[in-house]
Amino acid sequence: MVVMTRWLNPDEQRTWRAYLAASRALMEKLDRELQRDAGMPHAYYEILVRLSEAPDRRLRMSDLADATGSSRSRLSHAAARLEASGWIRREDCPTDRRGQIAVLTDAGFATLAAAAPGHVEGVRRHLFDALSPAQVDQLHRISETMLDHLTEG
């Protein structure tokens, strides 16, 4: 049986294209700034942030993968690089012999501390400075709605 495609109406079409262009442009700009100023891509910055917020700056690899919305494979590759840079280290998990615990090193923390102000300033300049408080609230609700929708059905 042939099912008719539910095409996007003109409003949806415009919204989708604007959303795509805007989110790509934003992430590219932030990624480039972070790469230039801190020598790491945004994905790696996020890993360091999550580790820095964890108790003792340490997290099981799988928890870190969940926290950063990453696949285990992606995180493994990233961890290998971050370890080679001296920003994290991996330890055996005492309670699960399969497990690994990623630990933020002092050098990693220092790098993060040095990178954070510039990056936060970038997020503010490129995103929040453009939006009204009402729009920030709307974007928050929209994003939470999307997230719920994407991580259940």
Next chain:
Amino acid sequence: MVVMTRWLNPDEQRTWRAYLAASRALMEKLDRELQRDAGMPHAYYEILVRLSEAPDRRLRMSDLADATGSSRSRLSHAAARLEASGWIRREDCPTDRRGQIAVLTDAGFATLAAAAPGHVEGVRRHLFDALSPAQVDQLHRISETMLDHLTEG
């Protein structure tokens, strides 16, 4: 002189993290679906879409780069792959001997036509089905605002 960092307030912090997680999750889902069903990443799909909408399904490489928000280098690499797949072809530009014109082939058009319904359905299911009409309008305005802000200052 030391300048204090304008950190994000809690609302902004939550908004930023929700936005990051939601947009990453959405794009990953759509990219995976497109790769599985059409054998191409979303970026390549966009290139084919823009070509399909152009007069005679042909565009100068630089115009195509602008239309897809891509660097010239990225588009060159992509074009090489799309050409190898037989979905586009490149011709010399008659009015500028440096120029190249990307042309969507019949095979490329057919591939796009086969991929489009599934992809559009995905965009609808994963994004628009979750949002109210008011939210769609908000997201549209927010995205346009971001885009203006990012592509001028």
Next chain:
DNA sequence: GGGCTATTGTTGAGCGCTCAACTAAATCGC
């Protein structure tokens, strides 16, 4: 407790991207 099954994390191949360097041709300025 012994065999399934599920989970944890890693690995390698291959792809798409960025960045910098480059060629070639058009255009500007005098």
Next chain:
DNA sequence: GCGATTTAGTTGAGCGCTCAACAATAGCCC
């Protein structure tokens, strides 16, 4: 017109990602 500058597009190295396959261990169930 001619040198200097700008623009169009490509290239290769290197990085980060996905995917599939894998080893090792944990948990389940009879």
